[in-house]
Amino acid sequence: MDVDLLKKLVSVDTSGGRNREKAVEIIVKASRERGLEAEVVVDKKGIPNVLVYGRGSGKRVLFVTHYDVVPPGEGWTKDPFNPVLVDGKLYGRGAADDKGAIVAVLEGISKVEGNVEPVLVVAGAEETGESGDFMRSLEGDLAVIVDSGPTPTVGASGVLKWTVIVKGKQAHSAYPFLGENALYGASKVVSFVEEFGRFAEKFLRSKYRGAEHYERLPVRASATVLHAGSAWNIIPSSATVEISIRTVPGWNNDVVEPLFLDLLDEFARGNGIEYELRKDIDMGTWVSGGKEVERFLEVYREVTGIHVEPAVELGGTDGVHFADRMPVVQFGPLRPENNVHGPDEFVYLKDLELVERVVERFVEEGL
Ligand SMILES: [Zn+2]
Numbered sequence: 001m002d003v004d005l006l007k008k009l010v011s012v013d014t015s016g017g018r019n020r021e022k023a024v025e026i027i028v029k030a031s032r033e034r035g036l037e038a039e040v041v042v043d044k045k046g047i048p049n050v051l052v053y054g055r056g057s058g059k060r061v062l063f064v065t066h067y068d069v070v071p072p073g074e075g076w077t078k079d080p081f082n083p084v085l086v087d088g089k090l091y092g093r094g095a096a097d098d099k100g101a102i103v104a105v106l107e108g109i110s111k112v113e114g115n116v117e118p119v120l121v122v123a124g125a126e127e128t129g130e131s132g133d134f135m136r137s138l139e140g141d142l143a144v145i146v147d148s149g150p151t152p153t154v155g156a157s158g159v160l161k162w163t164v165i166v167k168g169k170q171a172h173s174a175y176p177f178l179g180e181n182a183l184y185g186a187s188k189v190v191s192f193v194e195e196f197g198r199f200a201e202k203f204l205r206s207k208y209r210g211a212e213h214y215e216r217l218p219v220r221a222s223a224t225v226l227h228a229g230s231a232w233n234i235i236p237s238s239a240t241v242e243i244s245i246r247t248v249p250g251w252n253n254d255v256v257e258p259l260f261l262d263l264l265d266e267f268a269r270g271n272g273i274e275y276e277l278r279k280d281i282d283m284g285t286w287v288s289g290g291k292e293v294e295r296f297l298e299v300y301r302e303v304t305g306i307h308v309e310p311a312v313e314l315g316g317t318d319g320v321h322f323a324d325r326m327p328v329v330q331f332g333p334l335r336p337e338n339n340v341h342g343p344d345e346f347v348y349l350k351d352l353e354l355v356e357r358v359v360e361r362f363v364e365e366g367l
Pocket of ligand 1: 066098126147
């Protein structure tokens with residue numbers, strides 16, 4: 001594992017579109033030093049991305065990473081852009097998400113002559129969602145999204161997100177009988193969502209293991225934002241509740257949406273709640289399989305000695321940009337305890353070494 005290269009990459013602040021050229025230059029130089037061909041692809045938005053071609057021929061395997069990071073935010077006890085190594089952990093913004101993955105894959109593919117054609121994909125604006133078009137432009141026979149945890153996953157949850165606007169009637173709070181308090185209606189909607197969430201976790205389960213926590217990954221529902229009221233002495237005339245539902249294979253958006261909305265409507269009518277509904281996000285789940293994915297899981301088992309059943313991510317991933325054209329598997333050095341997107345982000349060097357070994361072995365053995 002080239003810790004110096006990783007430190008160099010982490011020291012470049014690539015949050016919010018900063019220093020793209022500098023990061024790209026480091027990646028291209030490190031690739032060429034390893035005798036690999038590297039190409040900078042500037043996308044339609046003017047964002048530079050890098051493709052590094054490993055040695056080998058056969059089916060094309062894309063290892064997908066990104067060099068941009070989220071801003072450091074508050075609460076760091078270390079300098080986010082002056083990486084330090086403590087007890088096998090490298091601290092710094094992007095050490096785990098996703099610069100560690102770039103270096104691990106680069107090391108892995110540069111050590112072997114492959115029985116596949118390995119390509120390291122380094123996107124430039126993943127965190128802001130701007131790299132989707134670039135990713136959708138790539139072709140291959142398997143995509144490995146190296147932007148997740150050390151247990152391989154083969155799918156991701158979907159998202160349904162609504163804003164419920166509860167209607168009431170404004171009045172002076174000294175005369176509540178003249179108004180209708182939208183906040184009370186909204187709080188009932190919040191309780192309804194909580195109930196639905198409990199029901200979903202129990203009964204709307206997929207056949208897949210969750211990447212974390214769940215034996216069988218269920219649909220999850222939460223009320224996440226509540227807006228209401230303008231002053232202490234005014235009965236509010238409207239209140240909004242934002243609702244986030246995570247869907248799973250077998251209980252995808254087209255099944256969960258009518259179920260939830262029918263129940264919500266029945267609940268609202270039964271409680272005399274008047275409301276409007278706005279749908280903000282509708283992104284379906286996906287799950288991958290086939291012999292390429294199986295092969296990857298086999299290599300993972302060979303290297304680690306751990307037998308894994310295919311699991312599905314609790315959130316969404318960039319796999320969605322590939323899953324319509326090729327099989328997808330997700331595997332990387334990001335653990336929940338790594339404080340990815342939080343203060344004092346770090347990565348375990350042993351996780352990076354594992355990624356490197358699995359990538360190396362997979363490229364060597366081929367599909
Ligand atoms: Zn990431």
